[in-house]
Amino acid sequence: MKLMKIVFFMVMILGSLISISAYSWINVWIGLEMNLLAFIPLISFDNLKSSSEVALKYFLVQVTASMVILFSFIYSFNKLGNINDLLYPSQFLFNSAILLKMGAAPFHMWYPNVAVGLSWMNLLILMTWQKIAPMILIMYNFDMNVYFCLIIIISMTVSGLKGWNQTNMKKILALSSINHIGWMMAMMFLNQSLWIMYFVIYIFISTNLVIVLNKYEINNLNDLMMLYNSNKSAKFFFFMNLFSLGGIPPFLGFFPKWLVIKILLENEMYFLASIMIFLTIFSLYVYTRLILQPMILKISEKKKFLKNSNHFIYMMNWFNIIGLIFFTTMFNIF
Incomplete structure (x- = not known):
């Protein structure tokens, strides 16, 4: 097998x-x-x-x-x-x-x-590798017209609104992936080299998050509540990755989104930049709900999570913090 x-x-x-x-x-x-x-x-x-x-x-x-x-x-x-x-x-x-x-x-x-x-x-694999070939093929035929602007806006709107009442973690990550498609398509039109960097950072953050969710068998909001009550280190890792995926500073995921907005403004695409910033509120609400709701709702049931710490997971998750400093420094140098 x-x-x-x-x-x-x-x-x-x-x-x-x-x-x-x-x-x-x-x-x-x-x-x-x-x-x-x-x-x-x-x-x-x-x-x-x-x-x-x-x-x-x-x-x-x-x-x-x-x-x-x-x-x-x-x-x-x-x-x-x-x-x-x-x-x-x-x-x-x-x-x-x-x-x-x-x-x-x-x-x-x-x-x-x-x-x-x-x-x-x-x-x-579906959220990362299976997007590489389609993205690059679109890049070959890409022309920022009304059609693709609508795709970007609709992707960000739908993913944000559909995630409001979701409790299944896999569905939430899928909707988050749709949201990032909008950001990556905007970057792809403006700067293909920076699009590659955005995609690599997205793969890194998604891998971190999936490793934590898979390791502690978290599939829905109830599992997340049990995790919050049982394992502080796993809770910390989950916080970092979720904030990073949402593009909140000082985490690594903020850097590519900041670059997208910066380059959109440099190319005088003020309307699209404003719409994308506004639509980010919807997705940030979803991430904030995942963090705050389990902390507010107390449950007595405990679940036995794995207590042995994986040093590789520690290292990858800490890079979510120091990665922003590293990438911004390198960007200013080169």
Whole structure:
């Protein structure tokens, strides 16, 4: 079983790399299909009741997007006789299908439902690695127009509002991922190098948070309440990662969001910058509720959490604090 997981994991990575480095749109499509067909067995290997259902949902959504992508290639080929160029209608279809693949709003309806049925490690893959190829493919065809501005605004609005009454941690992280898609798309238009840095920081923070949630088996708000009453160090780690994910200073996650706003203002995109700052209030409410509500509501039940401390987890979480100082210093130097 472990060998099969490794094989499918490597094929999944290879599929993304083929899509990113391909010179032909057909090879891009082949790479995306390799990635899809490798990730589905990884979902099925989870020892969860919903694994088969989630794998089927994910498969149907991804296949639908792949069909739209293939149709956009065929349409351009019929008009131009060249598979390597995309006409405007084909570009619109292609970008919409890619947005569906990575779960950006308003094509996000499947994303939280699939996330709930995944294991923590597969959810981490869905939130991080599975976004790399779609993001870069959009970058190849990216032009900041009204369509993409609407995608950014809708992604941030929907993720913030839908998270208000959520108690499932996996669904909250999925909605947070949709929110960060909006931020990353804004950065991708303005500065591709800084977009890579944003994405790396997002992967780092998400990995930290998933490690803590997986280690202490936290799946909903009740588990979080038990954690707050039982383990101070885990509570501290959770605070740091959640504040960092929300982009609150002095934590590491504040730095990329500050850069996005700074570059938007430098490019005189004042309206979009103002809307993004305002919509941040919605997501910050969700993170603040996760921190304050379990502290206010006292419960008597205790849960036995793992007491042995992992030094690697300590090191990674402390970087959430010192990372902001490091990155701001390096940014000012270079």
